[in-house]
Amino acid sequence: MNPTRLFVLGALARHGAMYGHQIRRDARVDRAELWSEVRPGSLYGALHRMEAEGLIEPVRTEQDGQLPARTVYAITEEGRRELRTLRTEAFGEVGLRPDPVDLALAMSDELDEDTLRGFIEDRRRMLAAQAAQFDHLGERAWPDQTVADDLIVEHARLRIQAELAWHDLLLDQIEKLRTVSAHRHGGDTQPGRGRVVPEGGR
Known part of the structure; x- marks a missing residue:
């Protein structure tokens, strides 16, 4: 089970279309690195991989003043199926990893x-x-x-x-x-x- 994918797909399903910085900010606000294996710094790479796999799709580009343009992503139907699979896998993992x-x-x-x-x-x-x-x-x-x-x-x-x-x-x-x-x-x-x-x- 990939926790970063579960977090990104879950965030897009919950909040709707978002750009990478918004998803990263959500991870930081929720302190995801404290209670999961999600690392905010790894989210941008995950977005590109999930886009290539058809789990998310770019819906528009936004630009604020002189800041770089930002791609806004939305979850696809394939992404929703992946989300359900990842969530089921996560609920099924009950063993504690060896320390x-x-x-x-x-x-x-x-x-x-x-x-x-x-x-x-x-x-x-x-x-x-x-x-x-x-x-x-x-x-x-x-x-x-x-x-x-x-x-x-x-x-x-x-x-x-x-x-x-x-x-x-x-x-x-x-x-x-x-x-x-x-x-x-x-x-x-x-x-x-x-x-x-x-x-x-x-």
């Missing part, structure tokens, strides 16, 4: 406790900053905000809260994690550092 942090954690046996804790604390700070963004979104409505928009923001906020809870659990159990790793590799955990020391080593 690279899980693989990194599984392959971190040789990291000492302080290093691993530093990585996780850095990740938690970034997640906390994202959580603060969504808290602010919940407090400030944007133009034409809908009930669906409110639910989307809450969905993202709750997912980040779950991530924060997992990171807190990991930080709480890092010492245990290092101890198990040391036992598996036949070493001891150096007091105060959590570093694995091979048997016979210092």
Whole structure:
């Protein structure tokens, strides 16, 4: 499922004919990059590709003063069929994608406790900053905000809260994690550092 196509076709179906800057502005106003994989900067290229495929069509050109001319696009019947297909596919995607942090954690046996804790604390700070963004979104409505928009923001906020809870659990159990790793590799955990020391080593 292509999220950029879904966003563009959905915007044209909802609002009618628009030019590229209007669609990009909608993506920025809706903070689409926070709750989807849509990147406003990728929309212009997507418009050209969808026009070539017959999903959208130019209906007129507008020019304001000395500004460059702007092409206004409308969704075609083929585009509406594609929109229905993309929306159905999106509703059907329920699996959570694997998070690279899980693989990194599984392959971190040789990291000492302080290093691993530093990585996780850095990740938690970034997640906390994202959580603060969504808290602010919940407090400030944007133009034409809908009930669906409110639910989307809450969905993202709750997912980040779950991530924060997992990171807190990991930080709480890092010492245990290092101890198990040391036992598996036949070493001891150096007091105060959590570093694995091979048997016979210092």
